[in-house]
Amino acid sequence: MKKNFITMDNRYNGFKELERSIIDGKGDQFSQVKNNLQANKGSFDFIGNLVTLYLPQVMEVIGRFLVPDSKK
Amino acid sequence: MINLLNAVISGAINANTPDEDLISEYLLTQNARLFDVLYERYSGKVYAKCVTILKDQDDAMDAMQDIFMKVLLSIASFKGNAKFSTWLYSVTYNFCIDETRRKKKLIIEGDEKLAQISETEQYEDHIDDERLLSVKVEHMKIVLDDMRADDKSLLLMKYQDDLSIKDICDVVKKSESAVKMQLLRAKEKFVKIHEEKFHYDGQ
Numbered sequence: 001m002k003k004n005f006i007t008m009d010n011r012y013n014g015f016k017e018l019e020r021s022i023i024d025g026k027g028d029q030f031s032q033v034k035n036n037l038q039a040n041k042g043s044f045d046f047i048g049n050l051v052t053l054y055l056p057q058v059m060e061v062i063g064r065f066l067v068p069d070s071k072k
Numbered sequence: 073m074i075n076l077l078n079a080v081i082s083g084a085i086n087a088n089t090p091d092e093d094l095i096s097e098y099l100l101t102q103n104a105r106l107f108d109v110l111y112e113r114y115s116g117k118v119y120a121k122c123v124t125i126l127k128d129q130d131d132a133m134d135a136m137q138d139i140f141m142k143v144l145l146s147i148a149s150f151k152g153n154a155k156f157s158t159w160l161y162s163v164t165y166n167f168c169i170d171e172t173r174r175k176k177k178l179i180i181e182g183d184e185k186l187a188q189i190s191e192t193e194q195y196e197d198h199i200d201d202e203r204l205l206s207v208k209v210e211h212m213k214i215v216l217d218d219m220r221a222d223d224k225s226l227l228l229m230k231y232q233d234d235l236s237i238k239d240i241c242d243v244v245k246k247s248e249s250a251v252k253m254q255l256l257r258a259k260e261k262f263v264k265i266h267e268e269k270f271h272y273d274g275q
Contacts, residue, residue, distance in 0.1 A: 014212040018212045023119065034111055
């Protein structure tokens with residue numbers, strides 16, 4: 001049986017065959033995940049932009065609380 | 073670089089365009105289509121690893137999404153010291169093993185012992201690779217399902233991803249001797265399970 005499975009010129013690899021069998025027919029689901037990723041990335045970018053935009057003001061407000069009055 | 077982006081937009085990008093070039097361009101332009109190309113190349117491979125390790129298709133699809141999100145958010149930290157595929161597989165294996173541990177509270181027995189393996193410890197890899205590679209795909213799945221996540225991950229890295237021992241060391245963050253020893257034990261377990269389940273006699 002083993003000899004039928006392996007040939008010298010075209011080596012069978014059960015691990016790669018398993019990978020191929022798992023992937024087959026999953027194209028639609030992969031596309032759905034891609035759409036989810038883009039939506040999530042958009043949300044992260046939006047939050048990131050907000051933080052970047054308002055970080056200086058936030059740091060200034062925090063700084064007022066942290067620096068003692070005598071040093072102002 | 074602009075030429076590469078134009079190539080993507082016009083659909084002229086081909087399978088030979090290196091991953092690293094796509095990443096450099098993506099970091100410069102943040103054009104999502106460049107990341108899509110990487111996703112198309114690797115989503116199937118990442119998903120297959122997740123299914124094999126987590127043993128559940130829905131969990132694997134969720135894991136794949138989390139892994140690519142993680143990669144998307146941390147891609148700027150990719151230094152190019154290793155190939156992108158090795159880096160991506162490293163994220164994938166570590167994510168899945170952590171997930172397995174978290175769900176089952178699996179305590180990896182012998183981990184400490186493996187970490188203490190002497191650099192000079194002798195061992196003999198007496199199992200021919202062909203013995204593993206020749207296993208039928210339907211048997212392969214059943215055998216791997218019976219193995220621990222960390223053991224089967226090592227087998228996948230070696231026989232599915234064709235990673236070198238050095239790359240595997242980088243992924244699992246262990247010494248070369250520890251990796252070789254764990255790999256040998258994983259092969260032994262694989263063969264033992266296969267023989268028990270399918271009465272394999274080498275014929």
